[in-house]
Amino acid sequence: VEGLVFSRFKVESLEKTGEGLKLKGKAFGEPLNLEKHPSKVEIKAVTYxxxxxxxxxxxxxxxxLFDI
Incomplete structure (x- = not known):
């Protein structure tokens, strides 16, 4: 997903499994354009x-939570 920015998300299903939770969904966005989407802080990772x-x-x- 490098080079993309997302603005909307749709969760289609969420279910418990033997290993935890399973989420299925869609992410909506567009290619990154630094003139339209200026960078302020870079996110290193999403944490549990x-x-x-x-x-x-x-x-x-x-x-x-995001690790910045």
Whole structure:
């Protein structure tokens, strides 16, 4: 996904497995254009620390922390 920026995400399914959670979804975005998308901070990684997945009615809320 290098060279792409994402603005919208759609979760299609979330299920528990013997190994944890399995999420299936789509990410919507466009090619990175530094004139349109100026860089402020580079993200090194997404962490599992304090990760949270909740279902509210017909929506899923996901909280992740980024290592910068």
């Amino acid at each position: 620390h304090l990760m949270e997945v909740k279902r509210e009615d017909s929506r899923f809320l996901v909280r992740v």
